[in-house]
Amino acid sequence: MKKIRILLIEDNRLLRDGIASMVKKQPDMHIVATVGNGENILLMMGKLKSNIVLLDLGLRSQNSLQVVKLIKKHFQETKIIVMDLIPLQADIFEFVQAGVSGFILKDANVTEFFKTIRSVYQGARVLPPHLTGSLFSQIVEQAISGSKPSTIAGAVRMTKRERQVIELIADGFTNKEIAQKLHLSTYTVKSHVHNILEKLSLHTRVQIAKYAHISNSYKTAIDTASLIGE
Numbered sequence: 001m002k003k004i005r006i007l008l009i010e011d012n013r014l015l016r017d018g019i020a021s022m023v024k025k026q027p028d029m030h031i032v033a034t035v036g037n038g039e040n041i042l043l044m045m046g047k048l049k050s051n052i053v054l055l056d057l058g059l060r061s062q063n064s065l066q067v068v069k070l071i072k073k074h075f076q077e078t079k080i081i082v083m084d085l086i087p088l089q090a091d092i093f094e095f096v097q098a099g100v101s102g103f104i105l106k107d108a109n110v111t112e113f114f115k116t117i118r119s120v121y122q123g124a125r126v127l128p129p130h131l132t133g134s135l136f137s138q139i140v141e142q143a144i145s146g147s148k149p150s151t152i153a154g155a156v157r158m159t160k161r162e163r164q165v166i167e168l169i170a171d172g173f174t175n176k177e178i179a180q181k182l183h184l185s186t187y188t189v190k191s192h193v194h195n196i197l198e199k200l201s202l203h204t205r206v207q208i209a210k211y212a213h214i215s216n217s218y219k220t221a222i223d224t225a226s227l228i229g230e
Contacts, residue, residue: 003030004121007050011036038067057084072099079120102126165192170212
């Protein structure tokens with residue numbers, strides 16, 4: 001049986017050892033190496049000839065996105081799966097555009113974990129299940145086709161009030177402070193935040209702030225997005 005050759009890049013040693021231990025028990029998989037960072041990645045890739053790279057999205061010592069770009073530039077046939085807790089849409093767009101084939105949530109169960117590896121090895125694209133939906137589908141399609149990310153946020157129809165709330169959340173204001181600034185009740189602000197989370201397929205206020213700050217193209221799109229009523 002031809003085994004799937006896997007290179008694991010994860011800076012959390014406990015997690016790295018745990019993943020490696022699980023993978024080694026799979027009859028169709030082989031861990032060729034486990035490392036804590038992407039240094040000397042091209043040298044390793046040339047020697048190890050891995051089919052799959054399992055990569056931590058948030059490496060502390062370096063930019064994981066740059067590691068992806070470097071691998072895909074020199075080893076186009078190698079498939080990359082990124083691991084993270086809850087990746088943001090902005091992150092997913094960038095990583096898909098850079099050539100990532102799959103995402104594994106770090107709270108995924110064992111069955112989902114191995115299913116993702118096997119599916120990606122066979123040529124499928126596997127995306128975070130909690131972010132699938134019409135908006136996210138547009139993001140992925142545009143990333144694959146090479147469209148500019150500025151068109152993505154523009155696809156989200158925000159009300160003028162929601163846009164104001166996003167801007168204030170990004171500036172660090174609490175719901176109570178936002179309510180005071182916009183002369184609204186705290187309950188109304190909470191309702192706007194809920195709607196924003198739903199539209200952007202996000203889960204927390206922190207993610208809204210990061211999403212607003214992470215990309216200049218998103219900020220531009222917020223200014224030009226279709227505005228509907230309050």
